[in-house]
Amino acid sequence: MKSLAELQAIREKTLNRINLRKEDEAEATRVVIGMATCGIAAGARPVMLAFMDEISKRGLNHVTVSQTGCIGMCRLEPMVDVILPGQEKVTYVHMTPEKVGRVVAEHIVNGRPVEEYTIGAAEK
Amino acid sequence: MRDLSLHILDLMQNSIRAQAKAVSLSVLLKDDGMLSVIIEDDGCGMSEELLSRVTSPFATTRTTRKVGLGIPMMAENCRLTGGDLSIESTPGVGTKLTATLDTSSIDCLPLGDLPGTVTTLVTMNPDKPEFILHCRSPKGEMHFDTREIREALAGVPLNEPEIAAWMQESLREEIEPIFGGVIL
Numbered sequence: 442m443k444s445l446a447e448l449q450a451i452r453e454k455t456l457n458r459i460n461l462r463k464e465d466e467a468e469a470t471r472v473v474i475g476m477a478t479c480g481i482a483a484g485a486r487p488v489m490l491a492f493m494d495e496i497s498k499r500g501l502n503h504v505t506v507s508q509t510g511c512i513g514m515c516r517l518e519p520m521v522d523v524i525l526p527g528q529e530k531v532t533y534v535h536m537t538p539e540k541v542g543r544v545v546a547e548h549i550v551n552g553r554p555v556e557e558y559t560i561g562a563a564e565k
Numbered sequence: 566m567r568d569l570s571l572h573i574l575d576l577m578q579n580s581i582r583a584q585a586k587a588v589s590l591s592v593l594l595k596d597d598g599m600l601s602v603i604i605e606d607d608g609c610g611m612s613e614e615l616l617s618r619v620t621s622p623f624a625t626t627r628t629t630r631k632v633g634l635g636i637p638m639m640a641e642n643c644r645l646t647g648g649d650l651s652i653e654s655t656p657g658v659g660t661k662l663t664a665t666l667d668t669s670s671i672d673c674l675p676l677g678d679l680p681g682t683v684t685t686l687v688t689m690n691p692d693k694p695e696f697i698l699h700c701r702s703p704k705g706e707m708h709f710d711t712r713e714i715r716e717a718l719a720g721v722p723l724n725e726p727e728i729a730a731w732m733q734e735s736l737r738e739e740i741e742p743i744f745g746g747v748i749l
Contacts, residue, residue, distance in 0.1 A: 444735055448717045451727050459721060476689060478635045481575045482566050486678070486685050490733070493688060497726030506724070508689040511627075 458502050470504045470549055473522040477511030483518035484537065491538035492521075495545045504549060517563060523548055532560040568677025569602065569666075572639045576604055576662060577686055579635065580694070582626070583608025583660065587695040592679065594702035594744065598669040599648070600676075605661045606694070611654040619652060639664060646670035676744055680736035684729055687711055691724035698736075700743050707739040 474480070474489045489506065496504050514520065517534035523544065524530045531554045533544060540558055548554050556562055566572050573590065580588040585608035593601045611619065618624045620640050625633030640650040648665035666673050683698055690696075698709040714723065714732075721728070 444731075445713065445717045447735075448714065448728070448731060451725075451731055452718050452721050455721055455725050455727060459725075474689075476574075476578065476685075478575050478633075478638075481571050486571065486574060486681055489685055489689070490681055490729075493684075493726050493729045497730050506688065 468503055468526050470501075470526065471522070471524040472504060472506045472549075473509050473524070474506065475510070475512060475518055475520045476508035479511050479515035480518045480520065483515075485519040487538045488519045488521065488536045488541060491541040492545070495541055499545065499550070501545075501549065514560075517560065520560075523554070525549070525552065533558045534560045534563045566638060566642075566674070568675045569642075570677035570679045570682040572635075572642065572674075573602060573604070573679070574682040574685060575635045576639060577682075580604060580606035580608050580660070581686075581690055583610070585659070585694045587697060589697035589699070590683075591699045591701075592676070592744075593700075594668065596703055598667060600666045600668050600673075602664040602666075603661065605659065607659040610656040610658050610660055611652075612656055616652060616654050620650070636662075642666070642672075642674055645672040679740055679744075680733050683709065683736055684733040687732060688724045688729045691722050700740055702743045704745075705743050707743060709736065709739075 472492055474485055474492070476485050476489070489508075492506050496506070512520070519536040521533045521536050521544070522530050523533065531548065533540070533555070536558070543555055544558065566575070577588055577590065583606060585606035588604065588606040591601070591603040593603070615624070620636050622634055622637040627633065636650070636652075643650045643664050643666050646667040647670055648667055650662070650664045652660060652662045654660040679700070683696065687696055696709075696711045700707050711723065718728070
C-alpha cells in the first residue's frame, strides 16, 4: 500500500471539521442505501460511490452515508432513504448515479425532495 | 450480478453479518488463467447442518423470507466456467469461501470494479471489521489493510468522503496493473 503520507495530509485537513461536527450530531442528514443481494445486483454500489463523491465535492460535513439490508421491495432497488433532521424519511427508488446529483442538490442542500424519483411517484 | 466484484461485495456481507472482526479477500490469478477468489473471516461460523444447505437458493438466516441467492448465484457462475465454489466453516472460529473460475471460459464474468467494492465495504463499515485485500497475478501483487489506514488516520473515521476518494484512487492505481487487460 502506498501514499500513507497522502493520508496523513487528508487527516490534518479533516480533523477540524470532525471536531466541529461532533457538537451538532442531531443536525446530521442521513443517507441509507439498500445493500443486500438485490440492491447490489440492481446497481447500489455505483449509487453509493456517487453519493460519497458528491458529498465530498460539495464539502457537506453534516451528511452520513450508511447501508441497510433488503426491505422486501427488491423490484424497486436500488433504494435510498434520505432523512433530514426533524423531517419525515423520503425513499427514492430505481436510483442511478445520474439521479444522485439532483437528490443531493435539491433535497439534501435545499430541502426539497425530488418528488418524481420517490417511491410515491413510482407506485402510482 | 454483472461482474465478480459485485458478487464479492455481496458475499462479504455474509462475513459482516457473522460479526467478523477481520475479513480477508484474496484474488489470485495463475498463469493458466485460473482465478481464485478466497474470502476468509473470523465470524461466528456455521453449523454443519447450515453449511450443508448453504449453496441452496432456499437457505437463508433471514426470517423475513425464504430465499437467499448470494452464494448460489456465485456458485453457478463458477461452475459455468468449469470452476467451483466451496465453503469450510467452524462454529466460533470462522468461515472460508473459495471460488475458482477459469478466465479463459467465455462464460467467465469480468472482475469489474474491485476498488469500488473494497471502498464501499470500508465506507459502509468504518468501525469493524478490518478488511484485508491481497491481489496477485503473474504481473505483480498488492496488499491493502484497513488496520494500517486506521493507524495512519489516528482517530479520523474511515468513512470520511475524502478518505473514500483517496482509497478508491489508490486501490485503482495498484490493482489495474495486476489484472488490467486480462479480466478487468
